[in-house]
Amino acid sequence: MVIVYQSHTGFTKEYAQMLGKAEKMKTYTLEEAERQLLSDAQVFYMGPLTAGHIGGLDRSMKRWKIQAVCGVGMSQPGEGTMASLRRSNYVGDAPLFYLQGGWAPKKVGWLKRRMVNMVTRSTRKALEAKGSARTPQEQAMLDMLLHGGSFVAFENLEPIRAWLKTRA
Ligand SMILES: Cc1cc2nc3c(=O)[nH]c(=O)nc-3n(C[C@H](O)[C@H](O)[C@H](O)COP(=O)(O)O)c2cc1C
Structure with a gap:
């Protein structure tokens, strides 16, 4: 294989x-x-x-x-x-x-970046709203959504x- x-x-x-x-x-x-x-x-x-x-x-x-x-x-x-x-x-x-x-937001075109940002908006907002109650995993996810990772x-x-x- x-x-x-x-x-x-x-x-x-x-x-x-x-x-x-x-x-x-x-x-x-x-x-x-x-x-x-x-x-x-x-x-x-x-x-x-x-x-x-x-x-x-x-x-x-x-x-x-x-x-x-x-x-x-x-x-x-x-x-x-x-x-x-x-x-x-x-x-x-x-x-x-x-x-x-x-x-990797910097490696995709602006249209795809926008599409992804739109689709992930609610997840981002929910994670942001948790503030200091975010688990390490949730923090890593939020960092990735905001800055790439x-x-x-x-x-x-x-x-x-x-x-x-x-x-x-
Ligand atoms: C336009 C677009 C749509 C995407 N849709 C999904 C999706 O439905 N589900 C998901 O988990 N990731 C989605 N992603 C994220 C990619 O699948 C993810 O960044 C993946 O690791 C890319 O793999 P690659 O680096 O091998 O291209 C999307 C990314 C882009 C640019």
């Missing part, structure tokens, strides 16, 4: 490269993969979330044998995030994973690595 990923601001790329190194799997960008992989390739697909959709997923599902899929977004991981990920993305029988990446961490790959072991 190989890893194929798409990444606009670098968070999915970081995870894909970390996972590839840890599991000794070849890693391709979606464009490289489209030039190099044959249709029988077994692929672990990773892509960034835009309005709930995993970028590049449909292209990959049509092209290769998708073994598992991972969405990377700015939302906190949890049941709610997983439920909406499942609702908005067709992955067939493949297992679906989620990793929290980050938010990364939640990429090697430990987050654990459920994916555990799943890969069940196939070995």
Whole structure:
């Protein structure tokens, strides 16, 4: 199995490269993969979330044998995030994973920045209203929403690595 990923601001790329190194799997960008992989390739697909959709997923599902899929977004991981990920993305029988990446406002155009700021406004306001009652996690989330930041961490790959072991 190989890893194929798409990444606009670098968070999915970081995870894909970390996972590839840890599991000794070849890693391709979606464009490289489209030039190099044959249709029988077994692929672990990773892509960034835009309005709930995993970028590049449909292209990959049509092209290769998708073994598992991972969405990377700015939302906190949890049941709610997983439920909406499942609702908005067709992955067939493949297992679906989620990793929290980050938010890089300086690396996206003004229109996308505005869209994200609009969508996250209520979360931002609710977190701001909590004041000193914010937990460290909530503070980190608020800092990321206000200024950008990364939640990429090697430990987050654990459920994916555990799943890969069940196939070995
Ligand atoms: C226009 C736009 C829409 C986004 N929509 C979502 C979303 O629905 N859910 C989410 O968790 N993150 C969303 N994000 C945040 C990105 O998915 C997040 O920054 C991700 O880590 C980007 O990965 P990348 O650096 O590999 O491109 C959105 C970002 C942009 C610019």
